[in-house]
Amino acid sequence: MDHEVILLDSNQGSNQHTYSIGEAAKMIGSTVKTIRYYDEIGLVHPSLHTEGGHRLYTPQDLWRLELITTLRYLNFGIPDIRKLMSGELGVSQALDLQMEALETQIGTLSSMLSILQQAKQHEAETPLHAGHSLSYVSSLVDSITAHAKKRKQFVSAKMKESHLLDGIPQEWRVSFLHFFDKYLMKDTKMSAEQTMAWNEIQEIINDPGYFADLARLELPFFTMANHPQVEAEVWVKKMEEIRIRATEALSKQWPPDSPAVQAIVQDFVMLYASNERTGDPEVFFRTQAQYMLDSVTERILRFNRLCMVVNPAWSEIVDGINLLQEGMRLRLQQMEED
Known part of the structure; x- marks a missing residue:
């Protein structure tokens, strides 16, 4: 070791070894640029700095950096590493x-x-x-390769075959498929990996169990669509606004229990209120949020993960939903305590 610094950590009240960013890079087999990047994106901050502002890493910091290096070797993405290290995943x-x-x-x-x-x-x-x-x-x-036209024909045929949307007005059928059409039906040539993911999506859609899962998950939508409080186009615009707000919350790393995220959660759940089911908003929220959380199956989760391969932009939707679901859980827990 070329250089070693001994500093007093005021939080622990004892001496500990610290290492410069160059030393840390050598010890974990990485580069200074990479470690600096992890600091900039908030993945691993150095515990200490010199008087001149240079980064100093403790043994615990090195352990976290070593873990990230290992996960990156195993092809984990930065978002998943962040969730894993925070305990969210x-x-x-x-x-x-x-x-x-x-x-x-x-x-x-x-x-x-x-x-x-x-x-x-x-x-x-x-x-x-x-x-x-x-x-x-x-x-x-x-x-x-399944071009957009082929994908649309396949989905349309399966929807008709399943009779999933038979019970709702035509304009609400379009609303139901809005996000799917916008992100998954884009007229672009897919890569080999995207083609493989689409092939598995077709296998899932061909499974009657998937449509049973989807019918259960989307029951609140079907109920609302038959007795809506707003027009279908307005509902879609409001859902787009929810998506944008959730994406902003994720980018700013707002916690699920923050007032801003809880406001999005409230608006999202209440979008499923119908003229016949509004009643007491608090009771509706409790019932609706719990139903949403309980209705997610492994098939639904796998479908969404494959959609993220077909179009990475789908991850914004999935990450936003995950944030809102965590917000629902916290809100329901608070309701129980109250």
Whole structure:
């Protein structure tokens, strides 16, 4: 060790070793730039600074940095690492999510390898048509890639087959699919990984159990849509406003029990109030929020995770919902205590 600093930590009342950012980088096998980045995004702050403002890291800081380095090696994303280290995401759940992600990547690589192998075989079998294999590769990719038109046709057919939306007015059927159409039906060519995720989404949608889960989860929507307090277009605009506010709350790292997040939670839950079910707002909130929390199944969660692969922008919706759900739990706990 080239340099070691001994400082008194006023919080612990005892001496402890501290290390410069350069030393910390060497000890965990990373770079100064990376450690500085973790500080800037609030993932790991140095416990101390020199009088000149230079970062100093304690052994506990080094342990956290080492853990982040390990998780990054295992391909964990920064948002999941943040949730894991804050306790928002349990270790078992984090490992399950990462294994699912890696399994999707393995499937993606297998699919890509198969295409390349077929192209090489085609090249060997048609030596007089050198270069045609590139066109062959393109045709193979096109044959497995689900463009927006194909995706829309598939979803439309499954919705009709399930009869899920038969009981609500036409304008509310469009509202029901608003976010799905906006984010998942974009007319862009998907990557190999996105194609693999879409294939699994189709498998889930083909499972009658998924539609049973969805019908249970969306029962409050169907009830509201048949006796709405606002028009369908207005409801969609309000939902978009909720999404924007939740995204802002996440970016500013407002806690679920903060007044700002609780205001979003209140507005979100009350959007499902109908003319026939408003009654006492507090009673409605309690019943509706508990139903929303109890109706989420593993199939629904997996579907959302796959949607995030198809379009990363879907993560804003999922993260926003997670924030609101945590806000609901805290609000319901407070109601019980009161």
